[in-house]
Amino acid sequence: MKPLITLNLILLTLLMVSMYTNRSFVALGGDLTPIRAIITAYSSEESQTDSTPYLTASQKQVQEGFIACPRKYPFETQVEIAGRIYSCQDRKNIRYESYPEEYFDIWFPSTELALEFGIKSLIVVIK
Numbered sequence: 001m002k003p004l005i006t007l008n009l010i011l012l013t014l015l016m017v018s019m020y021t022n023r024s025f026v027a028l029g030g031d032l033t034p035i036r037a038i039i040t041a042y043s044s045e046e047s048q049t050d051s052t053p054y055l056t057a058s059q060k061q062v063q064e065g066f067i068a069c070p071r072k073y074p075f076e077t078q079v080e081i082a083g084r085i086y087s088c089q090d091r092k093n094i095r096y097e098s099y100p101e102e103y104f105d106i107w108f109p110s111t112e113l114a115l116e117f118g119i120k121s122l123i124v125v126i127k
Contacts, residue, residue, distance in 0.1 A: 033126040037102040039081060041114035042068070048111075056090040056107075068092050068105035078127035079104065085127070 044053040044062055054062050058075040067079060068090035077088040086106065096103045104124060108114040 035102060035124050035126065036121060037104055037124045039120045039122050039124070040103065040105045041108050041117035042105050043108050043111045043114045045111060048114075058089045060089050062090075062107050064107070064109070066090060066107045068107070070102050070104075071097065073126065080125040080127060081106070081122055 042048045046053050056062055056066060057068075060066070065084075065086055066089040067081075067086035069077065069079065069088035069092065071091055071094075073079075073088050075088055079086050079088060081104070086104075090105070090107065092103050092105055102124070106114075106117065108117065
């Protein structure tokens with residue numbers, strides 16, 4: 001019983017620290033994982049992607065609900081942002097791996113919609 005109480009106290013402490021310091025954390029045991037991340041938007045233009053702007057890194061045609069995720073999340077990982085579920089089907093540029101924050105990039109069907117979305121700091125729940 002003591003190990004269970006200790007684990008609960010550790011998780012509660014991590015939650016409180018993340019709330020008050022604005023730091024992210026990873027929950028133990030495969031539970032939902034809330035993190036604060038930088039959310040950007042992109043569309044299918046070579047200047048924003050690569051030479052195959054309609055094909056994701058997972059080799060799927062782009063579509064609504066797809067998101068570029070850090071490489072540590074496997075393809076098909078589901079993430080929730082602002083109440084909407086996205087599927088990790090693309091990758092952020094490798095340079096983002098060295099940044100202290102995590103970056104996610106939502107695909108939009110037009111550059112105008114992507115620009116309208118802008119850049120936001122939001123809570124992301126890894127499912």
